[in-house]
Amino acid sequence: xxxxxxxxxxxxxxxxxxxxxxxxxxxxxxxxxxxxxxxxxxxxxxxxxxxxxxxxxxxxxxxxxxxxxxxxxxxxxxxxxxxxxxxxxxxxxxxxxxxxxxxxxxxxxxxxxxxxxxxxxxxxxxxxxxxxxxxxxxxxxxxxxxxxxxxxxxxxxxxxxxxxxxxxxxxxxxxxxxxxxxxxxxxxxxxxxxxxxxxxxxxxxxxxxxxxxxxxxxxxxxxxxxxxxxxxxxxxxxxxxxxxxxxxxxxxxxxxxxxxxxxxxxxxxxxxxxxxxxxxxxxxxxxxxxxxxxxxxxxxxxxxxxxxxxxxxxxxxxxxxxxxxxxxxxxxxxxxxxxxxxxxxxxxxxxxxxxxxxxxxxxxxxxxxxxxxxxxxxxxxxxxxxxxxxxxxxxxxxxxxxxxxxxxxxxxxxxxxxxxxxxxxxxxxxxxxxxxx
Numbered sequence: 001x002x003x004x005x006x007x008x009x010x011x012x013x014x015x016x017x018x019x020x021x022x023x024x025x026x027x028x029x030x031x032x033x034x035x036x037x038x039x040x041x042x043x044x045x046x047x048x049x050x051x052x053x054x055x056x057x058x059x060x061x062x063x064x065x066x067x068x069x070x071x072x073x074x075x076x077x078x079x080x081x082x083x084x085x086x087x088x089x090x091x092x093x094x095x096x097x098x099x100x101x102x103x104x105x106x107x108x109x110x111x112x113x114x115x116x117x118x119x120x121x122x123x124x125x126x127x128x129x130x131x132x133x134x135x136x137x138x139x140x141x142x143x144x145x146x147x148x149x150x151x152x153x154x155x156x157x158x159x160x161x162x163x164x165x166x167x168x169x170x171x172x173x174x175x176x177x178x179x180x181x182x183x184x185x186x187x188x189x190x191x192x193x194x195x196x197x198x199x200x201x202x203x204x205x206x207x208x209x210x211x212x213x214x215x216x217x218x219x220x221x222x223x224x225x226x227x228x229x230x231x232x233x234x235x236x237x238x239x240x241x242x243x244x245x246x247x248x249x250x251x252x253x254x255x256x257x258x259x260x261x262x263x264x265x266x267x268x269x270x271x272x273x274x275x276x277x278x279x280x281x282x283x284x285x286x287x288x289x290x291x292x293x294x295x296x297x298x299x300x301x302x303x304x305x306x307x308x309x310x311x312x313x314x315x316x317x318x319x320x321x322x323x324x325x326x327x328x329x330x331x332x333x334x335x336x337x338x339x340x341x342x343x344x345x346x347x348x349x350x351x352x353x354x355x356x357x358x359x360x361x362x363x364x365x366x367x368x369x370x371x372x373x374x375x376x377x378x379x380x381x382x383x384x385x386x387x388x389x390x391x392x393x394x395x396x397x398x399x400x401x402x403x404x405x406x407x408x409x410x411x412x413x414x415x416x417x418x419x420x421x422x423x424x425x426x427x428x429x430x431x432x433x434x435x436x437x
Contacts, residue, residue: 021040
């Protein structure tokens with residue numbers, strides 16, 4: 001404590017600045033307040049503080065900076081602090097509580113856009129640690145830009161459960177159930193750290209999986225329509241069809257991912273959902289495409305299907321009539337009057353998987369082809385196709401067991417086998433018989 005310096009404005013102005021802080025006590029004057037101090041810092045700043053015992057411990061309360069606060073104001077505030085302490089109130093604890101409440105209120109007042117920005121920032125950290133994939137973030141950003149950005153200006157705390165219900169209802173009126181579910185998932189994640197999540201009570205729509213597969217006749221029309229496209233688009237669509245892989249993997253296929261010796265395409269974990277690289281066996285048709293692309297590729301080309309005009313550097317699927325997929329499907333008469341009737345690129349993946357199952361392939365093999373991390377994912381989509389083969393074999397076995405199996409001519413046995421076919425298989429058989437006739 002520094003002695004010999006009066007607790008006056010003149011005394012404070014004349015106080016020396018030292019390497020160590022020191023305090024000047026408010027003593028010896030009529031208006032002095034016991035416990036009031038001026039602390040002189042090495043930086044030259046001078047703070048009014050009040051010090052008093054509270055519950056057996058020293059409590060120091062900062063009142064303010066001199067000369068922003070005068071001596072008279074400091075003494076007045078010090079008296080109030082003394083009263084508060086005598087009543088059992090710790091001013092420092094009150095300040096901490098006030099700051100915490102202010103922080104809470106500030107957190108509640110953020111906008112939905114700020115919530116999304118925070119979601120993206122956290123996602124980017126998870127990408128660096130390997131927990132999430134860049135493609136997943138791009139999908140989320142696309143969903144936000146196309147369907148949710150218009151609510152970005154709203155305050156997060158003002159959105160009620162009723163508001164949330166209305167947002168989701170408006171989405172489903174103009175979009176597919178799958179888009180609705182993706183929007184819901186994103187919003188739930190964004191609001192997850194908020195005190196109340198207005199979207200938490202909303203459930204995903206069940207049975208929203210698309211089951212569109214191309215018939216043999218439709219595939220023929222698609223292949224004919226391809227002939228009018230530039231070679232690169234012919235090749236990329238054919239690669240989609242003969243490998244059954246996701247479009248983002250095929251579009252971004254790199255030469256370094258292809259093992260020409262073993263005819264295997266290794267898709268890295270950065271491009272797929274599973275936690276390990278996916279090995280895709282390449283058929284002769286796929287290798288022929290790669291051979292042609294290799295012949296046409298520029299020296300040092302990174303991508304199998306390059307596109308200098310796209311930001312990614314490779315072929316992408318654009319929306320609208322100018323896209324290659326729109327042209328192909330329109331030419332092949334695979335576009336319906338409703339948006340959901342149009343054949344999508346992903347339908348090619350579903351088609352080759354479905355054909356594989358329907359022609360005797362098992363679910364496990366199909367799961368490996370598709371690169372599913374869990375066979376149950378494949379089974380939930382394609383098991384109903386595999387069951388028709390089981391039905392057919394069971395019917396013939398049962399006929400043998402019960403003695404009703406026809407041991408007649410080839411035609412009789414053929415009729416018996418036809419009876420075991422599913423509806424789709426019978427239609428396909430009828431079409432072929434009609435052509436032969």
